[in-house]
Amino acid sequence: MEFLDALQFSFLRNALLAGVLVSIACGIIGTFVVINRIVFVSGGIAHAAYGGIGLGYFLGFNPVWGAVLFSVMAALGMGTIQRSTHQRADTLIGVMWALGMALGILLVDLTPGYKSNLMSYLFGSILTVSTYDLWVILALDLAIIVLVTLFFKELVALSFDETFATVANVPVQTLALLLLVLIAFTVVMLMQVVGLIMVIALLTIPAAISTIAARDMRVLMVLASFLGGVFTMAGIWLSYTFDLTSGATIIMVAGVTYIGSLLIKAWLRRFRATSAVQSETQRQTAPAE
Amino acid sequence: MNDVLTLRNLWAGYDHEVVLEDINLSVRPLDFIGLIGPNGGGKSTLLKVILGLLRPMRGEIEILGTSVHRGRRWVGYVPQSTEFDHDFPIRVWDVAMMGRLSSRGLLKRFTSTDRDRVEQALRHVGMYNHRKHPLGELSGGQRQRVYLARALAADPRILLLDEPTASIDPTGRSSIYDLLRELNEHVTILLVSHDLSAIASSVKTVGCLNRTLVYHNEKLLTAEMLEATYQCPIDLIAHGVPHRVFPHHAP
Numbered sequence A: 001m002e003f004l005d006a007l008q009f010s011f012l013r014n015a016l017l018a019g020v021l022v023s024i025a026c027g028i029i030g031t032f033v034v035i036n037r038i039v040f041v042s043g044g045i046a047h048a049a050y051g052g053i054g055l056g057y058f059l060g061f062n063p064v065w066g067a068v069l070f071s072v073m074a075a076l077g078m079g080t081i082q083r084s085t086h087q088r089a090d091t092l093i094g095v096m097w098a099l100g101m102a103l104g105i106l107l108v109d110l111t112p113g114y115k116s117n118l119m120s121y122l123f124g125s126i127l128t129v130s131t132y133d134l135w136v137i138l139a140l141d142l143a144i145i146v147l148v149t150l151f152f153k154e155l156v157a158l159s160f161d162e163t164f165a166t167v168a169n170v171p172v173q174t175l176a177l178l179l180l181v182l183i184a185f186t187v188v189m190l191m192q193v194v195g196l197i198m199v200i201a202l203l204t205i206p207a208a209i210s211t212i213a214a215r216d217m218r219v220l221m222v223l224a225s226f227l228g229g230v231f232t233m234a235g236i237w238l239s240y241t242f243d244l245t246s247g248a249t250i251i252m253v254a255g256v257t258y259i260g261s262l263l264i265k266a267w268l269r270r271f272r273a274t275s276a277v278q279s280e281t282q283r284q285t286a287p288a289e
Numbered sequence B: 001m002n003d004v005l006t007l008r009n010l011w012a013g014y015d016h017e018v019v020l021e022d023i024n025l026s027v028r029p030l031d032f033i034g035l036i037g038p039n040g041g042g043k044s045t046l047l048k049v050i051l052g053l054l055r056p057m058r059g060e061i062e063i064l065g066t067s068v069h070r071g072r073r074w075v076g077y078v079p080q081s082t083e084f085d086h087d088f089p090i091r092v093w094d095v096a097m098m099g100r101l102s103s104r105g106l107l108k109r110f111t112s113t114d115r116d117r118v119e120q121a122l123r124h125v126g127m128y129n130h131r132k133h134p135l136g137e138l139s140g141g142q143r144q145r146v147y148l149a150r151a152l153a154a155d156p157r158i159l160l161l162d163e164p165t166a167s168i169d170p171t172g173r174s175s176i177y178d179l180l181r182e183l184n185e186h187v188t189i190l191l192v193s194h195d196l197s198a199i200a201s202s203v204k205t206v207g208c209l210n211r212t213l214v215y216h217n218e219k220l221l222t223a224e225m226l227e228a229t230y231q232c233p234i235d236l237i238a239h240g241v242p243h244r245v246f247p248h249h250a251p
Helices: A002-006 A010-035 A041-061 A063-084 A089-109 A116-122 A131-150 A152-160 A161-165 A174-192 A196-210 A215-242 A246-284 B044-048 B066-076 B090-101 B112-124 B139-152 B170-183 B196-200 B223-228
Strands: B005-016 B018-029 B032-038 B058-063 B073-079 B158-162 B186-195 B205-210 B212-215
Touching: A002 A215, A010 A041, A010 A131, A010 A152, A010 A196, A010 A215, A041 A063, A041 A089, A041 A116, A041 A196, A063 A089, A063 A174, A116 A174, A116 A196, A131 A152, A131 A174, A131 B186, A131 B196, A152 A161, A152 B090, A161 B073, A161 B158, A174 A196, A174 A246, A196 A246, A215 A246, A215 B044, A215 B058, B005 B186, B018 B044, B018 B212, B032 B073, B032 B196, B032 B212, B032 B223, B044 B058, B044 B066, B044 B158, B044 B186, B058 B066, B066 B073, B073 B139, B073 B196, B090 B112, B090 B139, B139 B158, B139 B170, B170 B186
Parallel strands: B032 B186, B032 B205, B073 B158, B158 B186
Antiparallel strands: B005 B018, B005 B058, B205 B212
């Protein structure tokens, strides 16, 4: 009951609220990341965001806005490269990924004085989320929900069959870039919860687990959002109870569940195969009517 | 009546490599054209040009007398059923609904007209009862029917099919061709395949495509056409009876 008592503290309520809000964005955007197989690009966007953190420190503005700026720029840059060059896109993305981080580190080096909270952007600090941060997270969440709802049929179509969507005169290029910008928004929100280094895990794991059960994109999104919520809640509770780093604890909960789900998936596949063979042999040995 | 699709002195390819050379083709309304050719002979390049995914290097292309980008809205494209990620979470109904994207643009919701049209298309191909099934659980032939329904839902003037029976068993194959023959009463069809036997019984006219196109607007495949296209002994393809392949099926 210690944890429930602690809920009277606003920092814990803020943390749980942030966890719920971020999970919604994670479920929606993570679904697109997983089914479009753009995990690597998303990783690039996340790490390049660190350049913006550095810029924020260097110029003395809130690093979160630097992260928004850099991740959106990285999203547009990487998206354009990925869609225009057919060769070595992964190398270029890897280079931008590292350049963003390097720039961030150098800018922090050049900034005089004590750098408060620097580690929190790398490893997350959901327990120190301020009310201001919560408002930013809420705004980004709403932007994601509104935009995905408005362009849902087109986003699904281009994920499923880009050629067909192009022939139907869907503005595929623009919408693919929009999706990457939404990934950038999600990355910035996730950064505050689990930190830039572990963003990709929380973005993809809930959606990846949900694909085992979901047969429909909308269901997949709801399920992934719910799972993300469960992981962050459980992670916050465990980290509070055992005094552990919250971001790492959340990722550990999600990662262990993911591995468990893979085992269940493999078992299900074998079970289905065996029962298919069984019913077939039964059908064949049954007396003819 | 005007041509549905016209290619005039069309050259196409990638970078500096020419894949299609001086292609001329006029598709008449309600024709059913089968183009055969070896793999790498330019079949998919031709489809890309017609769909406006690849700019021709030279020459002209018109769909219903207008540019590709305006005209492709009337093309019902049916891709190969094998090009598909089995884990993609989507149901038959939602795939078929994509056929209405060209009629219902950005920021517009699907209406009951769209849903009626999709229901009609799914019934036509015999997949309406499967509308709630995940696409990944269907057989290749069933998936091909769903793609066909998606194309039909767009009210196309011409159906464009890419290897419609690739990896489909013989029964499924003949039922797809039965369906195409039936659809051909109302819509023009152009299909490409590397499988001669697959298209033999259904098409009205036939052409051979391998870098250049040999097409005489008739359903007669001569040894000369095949030899020019495949550049190898015809026995390999038509089992030694090239002259008898098509005339026997004449209506």
